[in-house]
Amino acid sequence: MAQDRIDPPPSSALRRRLLQGMAALPAASLAPGLISRAARAAPATAAVNSTGLAVTDDAVTVGILHSITGTMAISETGSVEAEKLAISQINAEGGVLGRKINFIQEDGASDWPTFAEKAKKLLVKDKCAAVFGCWTSASRKAVLPVFEQYNGMLYYPTFYEGLEQSKNVIYTGQEATQQIIAGLDWVTKEKGAKTFYLLGSDYIWPRTSNKIARKHIENHMKGTRVVGEDYFPLGHTQFNSVINKMKLVKPDVIYAIIVGGSNVAFYKQLKAAGVDLSKQTLMTISVTEDEILGIGGENIAGAYACMKYFQSLQNPNNAKFVPAFKAMWGEKSVIGDVTQAAYLGPFLWKLTAEKAQSFDIDKIAAASPGVEFKGAPEGYVRIHPNHHLWSKTRVGRARTDGQYDVIYETADLMEPNPFPVGYQ
Amino acid sequence: MFMGYSLGDLGSILAMQGFAGLVLFSVFVLMALGLAIIFGQMGVINMAHGEFMILGAYVTFLCSRLFAAYLPGAFAVYFFLAIILAFCASGLLGMAVEWALIRHLYKRPLDTLLATWGLSLILQQVYRSIFGAREVGVELPGWMMGSTHLTSQIEIPINGLIVMALTTLITLAVYLLIFRAGWGRQVRAVTQNRAMASAVGIDTERVDRLTYGLGCGIAGVAGSAFTMIGSTSPTAGQLYIVDTFLVVVFGGAQSLIGTIASAFTISQARSTMEFFLSGSMAQVLVLLSVVGILMLRPQGLFVLKIRR
Numbered sequence: 080m081a082q083d084r085i086d087p088p089p090s091s092a093l094r095r096r097l098l099q100g101m102a103a104l105p106a107a108s109l110a111p112g113l114i115s116r117a118a119r120a121a122p123a124t125a126a127v128n129s130t131g132l133a134v135t136d137d138a139v140t141v142g143i144l145h146s147i148t149g150t151m152a153i154s155e156t157g158s159v160e161a162e163k164l165a166i167s168q169i170n171a172e173g174g175v176l177g178r179k180i181n182f183i184q185e186d187g188a189s190d191w192p193t194f195a196e197k198a199k200k201l202l203v204k205d206k207c208a209a210v211f212g213c214w215t216s217a218s219r220k221a222v223l224p225v226f227e228q229y230n231g232m233l234y235y236p237t238f239y240e241g242l243e244q245s246k247n248v249i250y251t252g253q254e255a256t257q258q259i260i261a262g263l264d265w266v267t268k269e270k271g272a273k274t275f276y277l278l279g280s281d282y283i284w285p286r287t288s289n290k291i292a293r294k295h296i297e298n299h300m301k302g303t304r305v306v307g308e309d310y311f312p313l314g315h316t317q318f319n320s321v322i323n324k325m326k327l328v329k330p331d332v333i334y335a336i337i338v339g340g341s342n343v344a345f346y347k348q349l350k351a352a353g354v355d356l357s358k359q360t361l362m363t364i365s366v367t368e369d370e371i372l373g374i375g376g377e378n379i380a381g382a383y384a385c386m387k388y389f390q391s392l393q394n395p396n397n398a399k400f401v402p403a404f405k406a407m408w409g410e411k412s413v414i415g416d417v418t419q420a421a422y423l424g425p426f427l428w429k430l431t432a433e434k435a436q437s438f439d440i441d442k443i444a445a446a447s448p449g450v451e452f453k454g455a456p457e458g459y460v461r462i463h464p465n466h467h468l469w470s471k472t473r474v475g476r477a478r479t480d481g482q483y484d485v486i487y488e489t490a491d492l493m494e495p496n497p498f499p500v501g502y503q
Numbered sequence: 504m505f506m507g508y509s510l511g512d513l514g515s516i517l518a519m520q521g522f523a524g525l526v527l528f529s530v531f532v533l534m535a536l537g538l539a540i541i542f543g544q545m546g547v548i549n550m551a552h553g554e555f556m557i558l559g560a561y562v563t564f565l566c567s568r569l570f571a572a573y574l575p576g577a578f579a580v581y582f583f584l585a586i587i588l589a590f591c592a593s594g595l596l597g598m599a600v601e602w603a604l605i606r607h608l609y610k611r612p613l614d615t616l617l618a619t620w621g622l623s624l625i626l627q628q629v630y631r632s633i634f635g636a637r638e639v640g641v642e643l644p645g646w647m648m649g650s651t652h653l654t655s656q657i658e659i660p661i662n663g664l665i666v667m668a669l670t671t672l673i674t675l676a677v678y679l680l681i682f683r684a685g686w687g688r689q690v691r692a693v694t695q696n697r698a699m700a701s702a703v704g705i706d707t708e709r710v711d712r713l714t715y716g717l718g719c720g721i722a723g724v725a726g727s728a729f730t731m732i733g734s735t736s737p738t739a740g741q742l743y744i745v746d747t748f749l750v751v752v753f754g755g756a757q758s759l760i761g762t763i764a765s766a767f768t769i770s771q772a773r774s775t776m777e778f779f780l781s782g783s784m785a786q787v788l789v790l791l792s793v794v795g796i797l798m799l800r801p802q803g804l805f806v807l808k809i810r811r
Contacts, residue, residue, distance in 0.1 A: 326516065
């Protein structure tokens, strides 16, 4: 699977290549000294690529590295689709620095050593100018040393626990404080919530996030407290006991960070146990529109999710993005928070390369802070010097049709703060 | 943790918690029964058990789509047809697999582990290619979701009641089939001494195929029932396989009664501990005690005397 180069969309790629070839013919047959069309529009290759990346006079190669097989394929499919859409849109508008983007897709196969191996292949053998990929923190931790050793550039789309910063990574999703704090403030102010019950799957992201949530609830808000905290092994399917426990404690807010197949079991059993989400406030940071496909809208309607993007967001950028995504990947596809964050990656890289007038990794890393993308479906984003994004936090309420109603957004962009003081 | 709650509160929670334990017990029995037949009676280490379950879940998913599109009037009862179809689909696939793969390996039981593990990977990728990598949402009739009020405070999940009823039904049927019917006598004879059974005129190949099919079929029913409480995705079967083997091995592989007893012990222990500790801790403690008990009693809780 992995090795083939695919030009999206495949049908028109051949035609475009033919046209390019035909356009180049007269130029080539004319006297030397006449520069070709492509070169006139674009700066010379030697100027934009001084470190031997896969950049030619009319093309630049990037990598896409996600799981398309294995357990994580469920989650990572949307990111792959968004990245391919972004690349094809950039190519349709003339590419980056006058060069068309080719991509090489590799399959991380939901296996972290495989991610590291494929990352090395993309950087060392294919000389990719940028790599868009990874989803779980575990896969990112596995490829991080590779990107730092071979000096590559990774655009990482998932909201994650923070506590990381690298010259070689741009984090296009939210770090934990961006996702948690504004949501807790909102639910306390709006719902008068006093007591919180924290739930999570048992691994680093939910545990770190709940730790931040607990610190915020106990130390930074007034009169609020945590009345329970529980973790479940990944893939846990029986939640009746904890649901009973919550019925006893009666928290104002259930704060749930449960992932994967467990999510489906949790919400189905919550509903079956007679917990009515229109009366019981439940806030989650782990359920996007993608997850609702599996959970079923009728089982989660009424829950609040704290994200930076919802498919139903009303703005001109999103009004163009959603139809374009559906045109490429089918009318039934849904777009979750991470899918949108993955879509930002290629555009941020393009804007950075144009700002730096170079594909060199060091120059891209140095030029990244301050790069702003006004066409983002979420509205507007800007890269912070710590390589995370400034972005707004939004609260959505789940509807039965699997979409969210956006009911709150922060007035200002939230500053990314991967090493939050007072929250560790 | 019980300070400040009224007796009424505690009583109703106790009742609901007891019921939660019974539901977990039914879930364990349902998923382990098929494997108890295949692993216990036939000695085949069926690593693809979870995938047979998920086949049942996907059949239920297809049924829900078909009924929603063509027979919306009968949507409220589609689930019962789905369970029967799930049994047939998983059972038929099981018989085909037995014919193509398993029957060549009866003399090498450890190799069945590898073969069925490979089979589980193949099936996962098949589901992924057909249904997509993402989870599918199985829409259930409205009456099956939600809960019924016994008192103002005690709420009993309806899907839990359905799982319990289904488990009782299947267990009874298996009991009658294995211990009361002539065919069951043949199955037990083949388990106890294949050569002798063959010598007295039992068609052991046919018995093997039907037994394997029955085990897989029950797995399909379990998968179909679990769409009420869990997720349906190509790899969801993996969520159940550890618990399933745990129950069967702990109970003593060859004893159906043992399987039920061990499902009861494990489910009650876990459900109680989850209430007082956290989910992860409960899992750890249950696994530790099972390991401990199996060290003292490697053959499991119940043992049948058989000639080897």
